[in-house]
Amino acid sequence: MRAATPSNVCVSRSRSSQLLATSNATWSLSESVSGAASRSANAIWQYLSKYTGHFQATVPFDSKVARRRGIRAEASALMPETPLPELRHTAAHVLAYAVQDLFPGAKPTIGPAIENGFYYDFDRATPFTPEDLERLEARMREIVSADYEMTGREVSRADAIATFRDNPYKVEIAEQIPEGEPITLYTIGQFTDLCRGGHAKRTGEIGALKLQSVAGAYWHGDEHNAMLQRIYGTAWHTQRELDEYLLQLEEAQRRDHRKLGTELDLFSIEEDAGGGLVFWHPKGAIVREIVEAFIREGLRERGYLPVITPHVVSERLYEISGHLENYAQNMFGPLEVENQRFRLKPMNCPGHILIYKSHLRSYRDLPLRYSEFGTVYRFERSGVLHGLTRVRGFTQDDAHLFCMPDQLQREFEQTVEEALRLLRAFRFDDFACYLSTREPLARGATDDVAETAIRNALERANLPFVVDQGGGAFYGPKLDINVRDAIGRIWQLGTVQVDFMLPERFDLTYRGSDGRDHRPVMIHRALAGSMERFFGILVEHFGGAFPVWLAPVQAVVVPIAEQQLSYARETLAQLHGAGFRAEIDESNEKLGYKIRHWKTQKVPYILVCGKQEVEDGTLNVNERGVEEKRSLSVASFIEELRSTVSSRA
């Protein structure tokens, strides 16, 4: 026996009977001493060693042939790792099998793999209860232990329809499979499902699974269709991976901005005021003001001009902009006053456009960049509200650029620079850019200009990006920026959109050097997105432990006993004098209690003053995340704080 050298390669079978080599696992093969066999085995791992460490190298492999030729694999290779989506898809079949056994009346519909697991939708009059899930999970484990082989066979459309004649959903799927595509049935044990394939070879490959929740979902996601019962679950190769995943979920819950918002007294949403409307408490508002100041600084440097527009305006404005026509169900209002109908502002663009239109504009004025922390209100359906990330009233770091088509390029570059500045400062190291283009039908002559501008700007900044064909807004192509937070979740922040439509609707013009009027192009851009969402993401990204420059309380002075009160107050005054956000803990509690309290509040510096410190004129500095305590003079602590804050460390 001989172990393969590429130690970081794992091998899994893909559908096309090839070996799929991925990183992060151990691969080993053993072989008999027969010459032919050893040659093939050698060929395999020579190929693999070439790809050690590389993601997804494929080599032709057929387990039956290999067995016949005497190539044997060790346990890990005998049971090659199926890609997770296929494993989870298999788990969905296992779930449907269990449902068939325990709830024969429930009709299976579809059951795909999703990002962290899988779901399966069933048509059943009564919803599944948590107890049902436990029973199903137990049955699923039996099915996994039985290690059924997943066997597939191709059938005719008529056969498929006949097989599922009692299940209108499956019949519908069978009817809609395009001509020429194979129709396949897959079977494990006593359960057969209509399915296009992509499975583990055997149910036993599922090392760990868990059913998580039930939810209603519509057939085809359309609310006019029947409501189905969806069961969510997750599946992994090993119990350890499942445990890690569950731990990550727990960590996400600990960092939930709604929970931390209450614990750290950052913000609240008040039942008496209505859902989706945010009350920023002092500690949250301080952080928001710092974020705003940071953004303003960048805007000023890049030649943006501030504007401020009303929150309530006449409906007429939205008739012109077309929002009333396309967006009415998302707008608050109308409010009737003296026979005029008013609406709460759902977007800032029309207001900025009015300012543009207030003068005759020359080509010399362009590009004109209007920025506003614009508060907008959108009537979101009650079921979609979520903490700070989905609200009904929010403030965008909005700006609208009016420019000539040949200025698009430069403006995009500048916007990308600005986005990078923001992402870096707030330590979002992991982000992705999406270029969404318009549907072929909607494309105008200017789309190519805009898309090229976006592409060039991204390439110039060395940013990789993904192209989403046809995902653009109805009025033009766009660039979206998504970030991954500290625990790996993805959030959409900023969006930059090119708009050819509104300048048309509002008949915007500028006087060109030729003395004639021309149509400007508009760029809508919000880089943080909304202050509410950005703040919510920040809270989760840092787990509430804001870096010093952002922390609502940067340092707290803690006297050990009353004798040090005056010294502590003096220190506090000095910190305030130097412009820092500091507090003092004068409470009648022991040191241990105070330390605990401020640690749970995630304050970056706790400055302890006892007898010793008063004598020496120092502070005992307890820094967040640092075990070791330091003794510093007040002056040198202030110096350290100053440099930490200015470097935004």
Next chain:
RNA sequence: GCCGUCGUAGCUCAGUGGUAGAGCAUUUCCUUGGUAAGGAAAAGGCCACGGGUUCAAUCCCCGUCGACGGCUCCA
């Protein structure tokens, strides 16, 4: 909006067909202390709201509102 789960003190949660409890937080007193909870007392509740069943409802039933998990949507 739809489906499901849930609404008890500021927070986290017990509990019962005979109008309520804990821990933490708050206030006061004792304690004057050396790095993640010192002790005592007080205060705090239309048990989400409205209706029904009952001699009696926080509890059972119906409705409304709200929160949460999804569907859909989006900054």
